[in-house]
Amino acid sequence: xxxxxxxxxxxxxxxxxxxxxxxxxxxxxxxxxxxxxxxxxxxxxxxxxxxxxxxxxxxxxxxxxxxxxxxxxxxxxxxxxxxxxxxxxxxxxxxxxxxxxxxxxxxxxxxxxxxxxxxxxxxxxxxxxxxxxxxxxxxxxxxxxxxxxxxxxxxxxxxxxxxxxxxxxxxxxxxxxxxxxxxxxxxxxxxxxxxxxxxxxxxxxxxxxxxxxxxxxxxxxxxxxxxxxxxxxxxxxxxxxxxxxxxxxxxxxxxxxxxxxxxxxxxxxxxxxxxxxxxxxxxxxxxxxxxxxxxxxxxxxxxxxxxxxxxxxxxxxxx
Amino acid sequence: xxxxxxxxxxxxxxxxxxxxxxxxxxxxxxxxxxxxxxxxxxxxxxxxxxxxxxxxxxxxxxxxxxxxxxxxxxxxxxxxxxxxxxxxxxxxxxxxxxxxxxxxxxxxxxxxxxxxxxxxxxxxxxxxxxxxxxxxxxxxxxxxxxxxxxxxxxxxxxxxxxxxxxxxxxxxxxxxxxxxxxxxxxxxxxxxxxxxxxxxxxxxxxxxxxxxxxxxxxxxxxxxxxxxxxxxxxxxxxxxxxxxxxxxxxxxxxxxxxxxxxxxxxxxxxxxxxxxxxxxxxxxxxxxxxxxxxxxxxxxxxxxxxxxxxxxxxxxxxxxxxxxxxxxxxxxxxxxxxxxxxxxxxxxxxxxxxxxxxxxxxxxxxxxxxxxxxxx
Numbered sequence: 001x002x003x004x005x006x007x008x009x010x011x012x013x014x015x016x017x018x019x020x021x022x023x024x025x026x027x028x029x030x031x032x033x034x035x036x037x038x039x040x041x042x043x044x045x046x047x048x049x050x051x052x053x054x055x056x057x058x059x060x061x062x063x064x065x066x067x068x069x070x071x072x073x074x075x076x077x078x079x080x081x082x083x084x085x086x087x088x089x090x091x092x093x094x095x096x097x098x099x100x101x102x103x104x105x106x107x108x109x110x111x112x113x114x115x116x117x118x119x120x121x122x123x124x125x126x127x128x129x130x131x132x133x134x135x136x137x138x139x140x141x142x143x144x145x146x147x148x149x150x151x152x153x154x155x156x157x158x159x160x161x162x163x164x165x166x167x168x169x170x171x172x173x174x175x176x177x178x179x180x181x182x183x184x185x186x187x188x189x190x191x192x193x194x195x196x197x198x199x200x201x202x203x204x205x206x207x208x209x210x211x212x213x214x215x216x217x218x219x220x221x222x223x224x225x226x227x228x229x230x231x232x233x234x235x236x237x238x239x240x241x242x243x244x245x246x247x248x249x250x251x252x253x254x255x256x257x258x259x260x261x262x263x264x265x266x267x268x269x270x271x272x273x274x275x276x277x278x279x280x281x282x283x284x285x286x287x288x289x290x291x292x293x294x295x296x297x298x299x300x301x302x303x304x305x306x307x308x309x310x311x312x313x314x315x316x317x318x319x
Numbered sequence: 320x321x322x323x324x325x326x327x328x329x330x331x332x333x334x335x336x337x338x339x340x341x342x343x344x345x346x347x348x349x350x351x352x353x354x355x356x357x358x359x360x361x362x363x364x365x366x367x368x369x370x371x372x373x374x375x376x377x378x379x380x381x382x383x384x385x386x387x388x389x390x391x392x393x394x395x396x397x398x399x400x401x402x403x404x405x406x407x408x409x410x411x412x413x414x415x416x417x418x419x420x421x422x423x424x425x426x427x428x429x430x431x432x433x434x435x436x437x438x439x440x441x442x443x444x445x446x447x448x449x450x451x452x453x454x455x456x457x458x459x460x461x462x463x464x465x466x467x468x469x470x471x472x473x474x475x476x477x478x479x480x481x482x483x484x485x486x487x488x489x490x491x492x493x494x495x496x497x498x499x500x501x502x503x504x505x506x507x508x509x510x511x512x513x514x515x516x517x518x519x520x521x522x523x524x525x526x527x528x529x530x531x532x533x534x535x536x537x538x539x540x541x542x543x544x545x546x547x548x549x550x551x552x553x554x555x556x557x558x559x560x561x562x563x564x565x566x567x568x569x570x571x572x573x574x575x576x577x578x579x580x581x582x583x584x585x586x587x588x589x590x591x592x593x594x595x596x597x598x599x600x601x602x603x604x605x606x607x608x609x610x611x612x613x614x615x616x617x618x619x620x621x622x623x624x625x626x627x628x629x630x631x632x633x634x635x636x637x638x639x640x641x642x643x644x645x646x647x648x649x650x651x652x653x654x655x656x657x658x659x660x661x662x663x664x665x666x667x668x669x670x671x672x673x674x675x676x677x678x679x680x681x682x683x684x685x686x687x688x689x690x691x692x693x694x695x
Contacts, residue, residue, distance in 0.1 A: 015537055038467060084660070086662070088663060092664040092667045093666065094664035094666075094667065095663045095664075095666075096663075097407055097469060097660060097662075098611075098615065098662065098663035099660060099663045101608070101611055101659060102656045102657070102659035102660035102663060103411060103656070103660070105608055105612075105652055105655055105656035105659065106652075106653060106656035106657070106660070108652075109649040109652030109653045109655075109656065110351075110649075110653050110656075111651075112647060112649045113351070113646070113647045113649040113650055113653060114355065116647050116649075117355040117356065117645075117647070174510065198511060233473075233477050234443045236470070236473045236474070236477075236547040238468060240470055240474070240688070243467060243470060262610075281485050282481075282485065283481040283482045283484060283485035286481040287477065287478040287481040290474040290477045290478050291474075291478060293470070293474050294460070294466070294471060294474050294475075296466070297460075297464075297466045297470060297471065298460055298464045298466055301464055301465045301466045301467065302464060302465050304465065
């Protein structure tokens with residue numbers, strides 16, 4: 001049973017950031033802007049978040065409060081980077097994929113450069129981790145589930161679930177969500193009904209940047225005690241989650257569960273007796289999530305439900 | 320009016336927007352250098368833009384520019400071809416590394432046995448084939464299963480990254496140094512006359528292979544049926560399908576060619592005299608991404624890529640000296656990204672310049688018409 005608890009804990013570490021970042025990207029892509037720069041947003045906002053954690057270490061004594069402040073800061077920094085993409089895509093009619101590639105090159109390079117200058121040589125930002133919640137009151141007492149999901153957890157798990165619920169409500173129940181979708185599907189029709197397409201795309205990008213930025217810090221806090229300017233292809237995995245989930249909240253959730261499971265197996269296989277006995281090469285397990293992504297996309301991509309105007313600069317005169 | 324002799328700015332918008340992108344990259348680099356260390360900023364910047372000449376005025380630096388330009392010219396041309404065909408191949412790093420690995424394997428195995436030109440030409444060809452095969456899979460997935468190329472090639476980069484470490488350990492491992500076994504001198508690319516004129520720098524004949532490749536790709540794109548079909552598919556896949564072009568075959572063909580060029584870059588770099596090895600470390604080959612910058616600078620033109628690659632190599636050489644001033648060479652990547660960023664909206668820039676010019680012309684014509692009215 002202890003293995004199940006161990007795996008479920010590991011699973012949450014991978015599942016929450018994947019879900020959150022994919023949901024962030026969903027805002028952007030549903031409004032019509034391809035967001036391949038997730039990797040960049042994650043690295044960039046994670047750097048500012050961890051620097052802030054370091055800085056606030058002696059100032060804010062309460063670990064949870066400190067983490068929340070830094071998550072907010074990461075989100076704001078995520079917005080800043082995403083705005084570079086948004087302005088280029090919305091105002092300057094740029095090729096969105098090329099802009100995203102530029103940002104994906106920029107963020108890791110700048111972060112290594114900046115942190116090395118800041119710390120005089122080392123690119124690792126150390127984090128003092130005192131965020132673990134031993135047991136959630138009441139819920140932790142539930143027999144098996146309590147042990148699995150409400151003991152030794154991070155507050156990020158609950159924030160992540162909350163973000164999912166809010167996103168679900170926004171897209172299913174609110175006018176705002178429907179209008180974002182309209183901008184991504186048929187912006188000309190949306191404009192004719194009095195929706196300001198460019199404004200909605202900006203707002204969607206800002207939300208996307210915030211959520212993806214928060215997801216960046218969520219990724220690093222549970223799994224490591226230092227941040228070395230890389231999130232290990234997580235932004236791209238999150239993007240695949242979105243594609244595999246066909247740009248819909250419920251499917252994205254399922255896709256994230258699926259990917260997080262494969263990632264969990266990839267990194268915890270040595271602790272699972274059955275898999276450790278197979279003696280397959282390390283490379284096999286490490287590349288497993290990526291191979292599974294490819295297989296999954298091969299099966300589902302034939303008839304995809306991508307937003308129809310995703311990646312197309314908005315031209316008022318076009319019909 | 321002598322319209323023919325007049326410099327027509329609208330025809331040179333591609334070059335102008337590239338120059339603007341380069342300028343923007345330089346300005347951002349200068350700002351970052353000045354903010355992070357004001358005391359050394361100016362000297363570091365001068366070193367960067369002089370290609371290292373500010374520190375060490377030696378022809379060796381120019382030779383090294385040729386050496387660094389070789390792989391990124393190959394990947395840059397590969398990107399030009401893929402982008403013109405409308406396939407967003409960002410799997411350059413994977414194709415580059417797999418090509419390099421196969422070339423090293425072949426060179427280590429047969430380098431001594433084969434006579435001189437064959438001893439490096441056969442590994443290079445094998446490397447190209449490997450790169451092409453590695454690129455073909457995402458191509459097929461795109462053509463027949465509609466899998467997004469950006470996602471699939473990224474996945475292939477990561478798969479390659481993990482498996483190369485494993486394969487190097489299995490097949491071709493120098494345990495002391497944690498890298499691939501050294502290639503024998505017989506299988507390395509000779510320096511030829513370049514050693515003499517560049518003061519024995521790292522430059523070798525690889526640069527000529529790369530330039531020939533660029534010219535061949537230009538020829539394919541501009542003068543052959545295949546090139547026409549590639550470009551037609553890139554502009555409008557639906558319309559070209561109606562015109563009878565097999566768009567699926569075209570996508571796979573463009574990925575094959577693009578992968579072969581990336582593999583060529585990997586093979587040329589790893590068979591160079593300077594001695595480049597594949598390290599047992601999980602990292603993604605930067606040359607693959609620099610190729611995108613080269614391609615953006617060149618506006619997808621293979622001949623332009625020669626100049627783009629030379630420029631990128633030039634600032635790379637400058638970046639090598641950055642550590643003298645306590646900066647990291649990552650500043651080069653920052654410049655690269657800024658260049659790519661600005662290149663992304665060069666069409667907008669072009670429209671902007673054009674609209675400005677035409678507005679001026681209209682104003683001029685109006686003014687002339689008015690003055691004529693007055694005289695009448």
